[in-house]
Amino acid sequence: MRRSRISRSGKDKTGRSTPTLCYVPPTLADLRSRLQAGPPLGDAVLALALTAASLALITLPGLEPLARWLGIAPAVTRPPDATGLVLAALCTLPVAFRRSRPLLLLALTTLPEWALHSLAHPTGLSGLAALILLYTASAGRGLAMSLLALGMCVVRYAGYVLLVPGGLFWRGHLAVGTVIALCWLIGRTTRLRRAYLAELEERAARLERAREADTRAARAEERSRIARELHDVVAHHVSVMTVQAAAARRVLDNAPDAARDALTAIEQMGRAALAEMRNIVGVLRTGDPAERAPQPGMRDLPALVEQMREAGLAARLRVEGVARPLPPGIDLAAYRLVQEALTNSLRHAGPSAQAWVTVRYDPGELTVHVEDDGGRPDGKPAAGGTGGGHGLVGIRERVALYGGRLRIGPRPGGGFEVRAHFPLKDGT
Template sequence: MPFVVPRPADAPPADWPSYAMTTLGVLPLVWRRRAPVAVLVAILAAGGAYNLAGDGPGQPLPYAGLIAFYTVALRCTARVRLTVGGLTVLTVAVSVYWNTGTARELLFTLFVSAAAYALGRLQHTRQAYTAALLDRAAQLERANRIEAEQAAARERARIAREMHDVLSHAVSIMIVQAEAGPVAVRKAPERAEAAFEAIAETGRDAMAQLRTMLGVLRTDEAAPRSPQPGIGELAGLLERVRGSGPQVRLERTGAVRALPAALEATVYRVVQEALTNVVRHAGASAVAVGLEYGERELTVTVTDDGGGPGAGSVPRARPGGHGLIGIRERAAAHGGTARTGPGPDGTGFELRVVLVTSGAEVGK
């Protein structure tokens, strides 16, 4: 201001030491976030030194001290705030007494100091609220990412089970038919033709089901998708197995009714995997597939007269096979269980799967 509005003639000139003293009252604000209490003390000391030094270039404004006090309220702990607040009130009282000694100046100075403190606490609350929102958003993002990864893992496991069931069953039937083909060509040519037709039919069915599952992996929403096989397709499945040698019969007991599509698909896959094991490992001549409709559950049994597992419940499967694991996972997905062991008369092999149907909406 002395460069714009000339100072009174009786006032001392504005010199560089006075400007330097004014600068010292503001410069510490650069470090206010690192050391708010030290900055407040430095600014108050600079202001006191300015008043004691004499008449400088205009009146030093108290805004730097208010900003420093605001920073103390914003960043310091409650113990430090209370200590600094008490010392500030004492400093204000001494300063006012030294300056004018009027109640008007004392109340005004205390009011603006309290306002700076209140603004600091409000800003602290706002920052804490914003930080809590950001942390919650980050947690939700992590939770959503984990859920998406788990969903993707479950979908991969489901597709792996489907592909295992389809390929294992189809390849087993085709191998049995192909091995019987040369013998049939020499002894019964008409049976060889039926074997080759069974191989072709099994291959076409497997390809159709694989196309359905691979369509799930496409990103194009318009990709055509066929429904999953259900109980109604068991007749065709059993007919293909009969072409491989064993006689298979299907028996339904209880109140036969329509079931949800997902549950029917599980029944189909369970029976398919069980019959695959029969063809590959049992050497059975007869297989009985039973569907027992209870009030709250559906029991699926597959019993053969082949070479049983003996004591215990170890399935006929090669080491590292995933057939029984897949059956247990499918049963658990519907709140059920899967057990294996010898047949009812102690011979052969039986798979017994219980699936919960209560609480599900009926329909396909």
């Protein structure tokens, strides 16, 4: 089909330009699309080769013994003429379109083959073309359609038996039936194998999508964990630094030495906060667990309580039961809980408050209890403190992550308390 385009080179009587049509030769993409619209190149080559071989067996005298041995030439035949050659070509050329309509082509090619048998013309390779169409139908269609194709081949061969009496002995009929059944079985096996491979590919794709989803979930969980760690570190150290800075400001004029000590404590606290945050954020750069810095745990509670004492909070630590190693997750969660609770006591109750940390090791449970007496009689937060944040949410998440129980609220007799119970397995 010719392609045209509109050109503005023409003009009418009034001087206005008029569109004209000019021919544009087809491009390489057009030729490729036209080729793709027809039969596949391999099928076209197969059909031409099959037709050429079939016509050669019919027309070349030297190949007549081979044709008789293959059973494709009847005992009494007419000399090859145009009718026989056309009918033989009609039996093999449709193989070029075998992928689109194999059943229809199998039915259509039966008619010229029966015509060749009835006219005593050699059939060439029409039987091979029928076997190719049978394989295509059984390999590319469902079970019902493939069985229909098998039945059509049986009917096709039955027509040969009726039209050419005495053409083959019973052994020949058995051999032909075996070949037909094998072609059908090979086609079905090919279809099942393709379906199995497609299922494997789909399963692999589903597993890949599931793996990507798990990876995204793991990344989100890791980001949440790092966010909780950073919040606990920043909230604790910044709160202590704020209290120390407020104390240094108050005594700067009257007691320079005390102010100097407070500034030294602020500097040390800032360095510790930077070091701990560097260790936490370093996990994002190196995914190797061996390169991660050791996380704090219950063994570091004495140092934490002493740090809070230096900040002005009268904190005391009491351990009940026999201390033993804890699972890393529970160890870190319990430490962060105490750190957040003491930070809140320092921030809200003020340096004049008293706080108690009680850790009790039971056979199947770890209990962490942090309480303070309220400190400030007016109930207002200490200087620099804030009344809200994500600390309590982080504590709840940590305790719930390990199946624990948590109580946060006012303490009987005044003050505030945080009590958590972590379940422990036997032997931990």
